[in-house]
Amino acid sequence: MDNAASINRKHLAWIERIPGQYWAVAILLLLMPLFAGDFVLFQIFGWTFILGIIALSLMFLAGYGGMVSLVQMSVAGMAGYMLAIFGDSAVSQVSQGWPWFLAIPLALAIACLFATAVGWLAVRTEGIYTIMITLAIAAAFFYFTRQNYDIFNGFSGFNSVVPPSLFGVNWRDPVAFYYLSLFWATVSFLAVLYLSRAPFGLALQGVRDNPRRMAALGYNVTAHRVAAYAFSGLLAGVGGILLTWQSTQISPGTVGIGAAIDILVIAVMGGLRHPIGAFVGAFVFVLLKTFARDFLLILGLGGERFQLLIGLGFLAIVYFSPDGILGLWDKLRNWQKRDQLLEQKERNL
Amino acid sequence: MRIFAREHPIWTAIIGFAALVFVWLIFALWPPFLVDLIGKKKVFLSALLNGITLGGLYFLVASGFTLIFGLMRNVNLAHGSLYLFGGYVGYFAAEWTGYWLMAFPVAFVVVGCLGVLMQLYVFRKLEGQDLRQTLVTIGISIVLADLMLWGFGGDFYNIAAPSWLSGPMETFIATGTKRSTGELIFLKYPLVRIVIFFAAVVLGVSMWLVLNRTRIGMLVRAGVDDREMLSATGARIQIVFLGVFAFGAGLAGVAGVVGGTFQSVAPGEDIRFLLASLVVVIVGGMGSIPGAALGALIIGVAEQFGSVYFPTYAVVLTFLIMVVVLAFRPQGLMGGK
Numbered sequence: 001m002d003n004a005a006s007i008n009r010k011h012l013a014w015i016e017r018i019p020g021q022y023w024a025v026a027i028l029l030l031l032m033p034l035f036a037g038d039f040v041l042f043q044i045f046g047w048t049f050i051l052g053i054i055a056l057s058l059m060f061l062a063g064y065g066g067m068v069s070l071v072q073m074s075v076a077g078m079a080g081y082m083l084a085i086f087g088d089s090a091v092s093q094v095s096q097g098w099p100w101f102l103a104i105p106l107a108l109a110i111a112c113l114f115a116t117a118v119g120w121l122a123v124r125t126e127g128i129y130t131i132m133i134t135l136a137i138a139a140a141f142f143y144f145t146r147q148n149y150d151i152f153n154g155f156s157g158f159n160s161v162v163p164p165s166l167f168g169v170n171w172r173d174p175v176a177f178y179y180l181s182l183f184w185a186t187v188s189f190l191a192v193l194y195l196s197r198a199p200f201g202l203a204l205q206g207v208r209d210n211p212r213r214m215a216a217l218g219y220n221v222t223a224h225r226v227a228a229y230a231f232s233g234l235l236a237g238v239g240g241i242l243l244t245w246q247s248t249q250i251s252p253g254t255v256g257i258g259a260a261i262d263i264l265v266i267a268v269m270g271g272l273r274h275p276i277g278a279f280v281g282a283f284v285f286v287l288l289k290t291f292a293r294d295f296l297l298i299l300g301l302g303g304e305r306f307q308l309l310i311g312l313g314f315l316a317i318v319y320f321s322p323d324g325i326l327g328l329w330d331k332l333r334n335w336q337k338r339d340q341l342l343e344q345k346e347r348n349l
Numbered sequence: 350m351r352i353f354a355r356e357h358p359i360w361t362a363i364i365g366f367a368a369l370v371f372v373w374l375i376f377a378l379w380p381p382f383l384v385d386l387i388g389k390k391k392v393f394l395s396a397l398l399n400g401i402t403l404g405g406l407y408f409l410v411a412s413g414f415t416l417i418f419g420l421m422r423n424v425n426l427a428h429g430s431l432y433l434f435g436g437y438v439g440y441f442a443a444e445w446t447g448y449w450l451m452a453f454p455v456a457f458v459v460v461g462c463l464g465v466l467m468q469l470y471v472f473r474k475l476e477g478q479d480l481r482q483t484l485v486t487i488g489i490s491i492v493l494a495d496l497m498l499w500g501f502g503g504d505f506y507n508i509a510a511p512s513w514l515s516g517p518m519e520t521f522i523a524t525g526t527k528r529s530t531g532e533l534i535f536l537k538y539p540l541v542r543i544v545i546f547f548a549a550v551v552l553g554v555s556m557w558l559v560l561n562r563t564r565i566g567m568l569v570r571a572g573v574d575d576r577e578m579l580s581a582t583g584a585r586i587q588i589v590f591l592g593v594f595a596f597g598a599g600l601a602g603v604a605g606v607v608g609g610t611f612q613s614v615a616p617g618e619d620i621r622f623l624l625a626s627l628v629v630v631i632v633g634g635m636g637s638i639p640g641a642a643l644g645a646l647i648i649g650v651a652e653q654f655g656s657v658y659f660p661t662y663a664v665v666l667t668f669l670i671m672v673v674v675l676a677f678r679p680q681g682l683m684g685g686k
Contacts, residue, residue, distance in 0.1 A: 068480065121672060124679040128424045128479045129635070132627050133675065135426075139624045140668035147661050257620050261487060268484055305499065311491030318484045319471075 029182060033175045042174035044286055046246055049185035052282035053239035055266040056275055057232040060192050063272040064201055065228040066208035070260045071118050071134040074141040075233045076240030077255030079111035083241050084158035084250055085151065091158050094151070100164040108237045115233020116226060123225040138260040146252040157251025161244050172245065181242055185279065188235050192275045195231070204228055265314045271324030280325050288313070394536050396657040397650065402542040404649025405549035406611060409604035411626040411633070411641045412556065413597030419573045419636025420593050422479055423472055426486040428601055429623025430493035435460045435602025436614035437497065440506045449511045449610075456602035464598025468591055490619065498616050508609035514541040545607050553642050560638065569593060573636060628667060632674045634684025643682055 033041060054076050062068045087103035089095040096103075118137055122130050145152040163171035163180075171180055195201045204224050206214045211221045244250045253259075262285070270281025292306045321327040375394070414428045425431075438459045439452035467489065475482050509515075517537035560566035568589050571579045580586040605614065608622065625648065633644025651670055655663030674682060 068483075121675050124675060128422070128483050129631075131426075131483055132424060132631060133671075136624060136627050136631065136668070136671060139620075140664055140671075143664035144668075147664060149661075257624075261491070264484075264487065265491075305495065307491055307495040308499070311488055311495060315485065315488035315492060318481060318488055319475075 033178060038174040041178040042246075044290060046174075046177050046181045048279065048282045048286045049181035050239050050242045050246060051263070051266055051285065052279035053185055053188045053242070054236050055263050055270065055278035055282055056188055056192055057235035057239065058263055058267040059270075059272055059275060059278045060195075060235065061228055061232045062267065063274075063277075064196055064204050064208060065225060067122065067130050067225065067228070068264070069118070069122065069134045069229070069232070070131060070264060071115070071122075071138045071141075072232065072236045073260040073263050074138045074255050075111050075115045075118070075236040076243060077141070077145070077250065078114045079107045079237035079240035080161070080244035080250040080254065081145065081152060081158070082107035082110045083244055084161045087161065089158040090160035091153050094153050095158065100166075104241065107241060108234060111237030111240065112230055112233040115236065116230045119226045119229025119233075122229070123222055135257075135260070138255070139257055142252055142256050145255060152252075155252065157249060157254070159249040159251075161248055161250060163245045172248070177246065181246075184238055184242060188238060189275050189279070192235070196275070200224070200227070265310065269314060269317050269324050271326030273323055274326055277324055277326045284325065285310075391536065392657060395538070396653045398536075398538055398542070400650030400653035401646065402546045402611070402649075403653060404646040405546040406604060406607050407625050407629050407645035407649050408549055408553060408642050409607060410601055410622050411629040411645055412553065412638055413600035413604075414626045415630045415633070415636055415638065415641045416556075416600075417594055417597040418630070420569060421472065421590055424479075424483045424486070425597075426483060426623060427467070427490040427493060428486075428597075428626060429619035429621070430490045430497070431460050431463065431598050431601035432605045432608065432622045433497060433614065433616075433619040434463065434493065435605025436508070436609040436618070437501050437506065437605070438602065439606030440508050440609055440614055443508055443606075449508070449514075452508060452606045453603055456606045457599040460602025460605070461595040461599030465591060465595045467598070468594040472594070473587070473590075490623070494616065494619055497619075503616055506609060506614040508606060508614070510541040510610050514544060515539075541610060545610070549607075553638065557638055565589075565592075628671050630681070631671055632681060634681025637681070637683045640681055640683030 032045065036045075054072055057075070058069060058072045061072075083103055084091075085094060086096050086098050086106050087100065088097050098106075118134065121137070122133050125133060145157070146155055148154060163177075165171065171177055196205075203214065203219055206217075207219065207221050207224050214224075215221050243254070247254075266281040266285045267278055268281070269284060270279070271277030288310060289306065292309050296305050296309065317324055321331065323330065375397070410428070410432055413431075414425065417423055417425050417428075435456040439456040442455035443449050443452040471485055471489070472482055475485065517539055558566075560569060568579070568584055571584070572586060572589055576586060604622075608614070608618065612618075629641060629644040629648050631644075632647060633640030633642070647670060648667055651666050652663060655666040659666070678684075
């Protein structure tokens with residue numbers, strides 16, 4: 001019956017095949033500016049989409065490629081730095097001031113190259129080694145940007161990096177920025193969704209599950225992995241550029257080790273099995289980061305114990321639900337579906 | 350070694366020549382042109398000694414890390430937090446008892462107990478799930494870092510070395526001659542760093558001996574090779590795991606005391622030393638004690654030379670070593686596979 005339904009669905013136009021939940025979420029997000037304030041649009045949702053894009057790049061690598069990389073924030077930071085260096089910023093002795101249509105593609109290309117180089121190094125090792133190596137690279141990048149004054153302007157980094165006013169719109173206006181980040185989040189989400197079902201994505205998942213068999217079948221395992229890094233670098237680069245525009249600055253603090261781990265926390269908290277997990281995780285993280293202070297004050301603790309809250313939450317998620325919040329959701333659904341008399345999970349017929 | 354010399358005569362000659370040059374650089378009085386080229390000999394020598402003693406400290410941190418990794422395949426990213434916790438514990442132990450030496454056993458035992466708790470309540474529950482274990486250690490390090498910031502504040506703590514160890518020691522290496530009398534001037538170097546370095550060497554050698562010459566070491570090595578077979582032969586592997594984890598964590602605690610004496614104990618040091626041990630272990634080879642020693646020496650010396658001769662790119666030098674090793678020998682210099 002399931003088979004017949006899928007054949008039937010093939011005849012429908014592609015637009016009718018999009019599940020109902022997607023429509024609901026899309027309409028809700030598109031209409032958000034009608035009832036949400038500037039703070040919610042710019043700080044909460046803008047930031048959620050940006051962190052979500054960067055976490056999505058990690059989700060792509062970890063979920064489909066089986067490679068947990070801590071370098072995604074550095075790649076995002078690289079794109080932001082390159083944008084500030086080639087484009088315009090308050091640090092006029094370093095910034096080249098090139099127009100946006102040169103600076104942005106260049107920034108993305110360099111971020112992509114950086115990710116590819118890291119990938120080329122990291123794929124020589126497997127599993128947990130990858131975490132160690134990417135963590136070391138992320139730390140090296142952080143210290144390098146902090147010490148180098150010729151290119152990266154050292155400790156203070158770059159400020160006043162603003163988006164170009166294209167089509168006469170001020171893209172840092174909350175509503176405009178909301179739509180901008182929503183657009184890129186949607187594009188990234190759909191790209192990952194598409195790629196996960198395209199031949200490349202399927203081969204990548206094969207490589208994740210059994211590299212030796214894939215190699216025996218004639219797939220170039222290393223090339224697939226490095227290509228996955230390159231694509232994730234592109235995603236992280238988009239996120240990095242948006243992040244730089246949102247805060248109008250980029251500095252070593254943006255690419256610190258704490259930030260790199262935050263991305264991992266977001267991706268794992270959300271769940272690595274589906275691209276939407278990255279955005280769910282980012283939303284929860286941003287809410288926590290924004291409102292934890294008030295929450296902690298209610299509990300009678302100091303507002304600065306935010307990291308403790310995040311750490312404990314992360315620990316609980318990893319410890320009890322390996323699939324993150326999405327996994328909790330699935331568990332809840334299964335629990336509701338169980339047969340009350342048999343106390344058994346209902347099987348999908 | 351002889352086989353290597355026979356197979357690669359040119360490389361052997363180059364290595365031998367480099368070693369000779371190095372020995373000459375240390376013991377000879379430097380001619381003026383060399384001083385013009387790379388600066389005073391005193392600077393060179395203190396960078397070298399600082400690097401070697403820093404390597405000793407790195408070895409203390411990294412050997413526990415690599416031991417735990419080798420046996421349990423567990424990348425303990427909370428190792429830096431254990432180091433920092435050991436530093437705080439050592440500081441308070443030394444303050445209360447008034448004996449610097451007391452800091453070491455107290456830090457070893459307290460941090461070792463923390464390690465036992467982690468192994469019992471966290472890692473044993475997640476056995477065989479490498480990735481989840483690693484993620485859990487990240488969570489633990491976030492929580493521990495914030496708890497320590499809460500408990501001890503953001504201040505710098507410095508563990509004072511006792512009076513019989515403080516002050517400089519005259520070494521036998523000459524750095525120059527006095528203009529007036531022509532007497533040799535010898536390099537002075539802090540005694541405590543030299544003593545601690547030798548303690549690290551003794552510890553390293555005894556660890557190697559225990560691993561290679563005793564029954565317990567045999568159990569551990571068998572566990573590294575094949576845990577399932579070891580437990581099938583009736584060895585109580587969980588106890589071995591517990592012991593190794595406690596010992597590795599305790600070593601991190603001791604290293605914290607050493608680090609607090611050399612430098613200081615402060616928030617952020619946990620990440621610094623976690624990264625140092627990561628790089629050391631990647632360069633040296635995962636799970637190998639001699640590899641950790643070699644890697645620690647290389648990274649310590651490179652870091653100090655880097656910060657003296659090219660301060661802007663010191664970190665990059667360390668990183669570059671890691672990249673080169675990864676590119677040509679992914680399993681690390683001493684790692685066998």
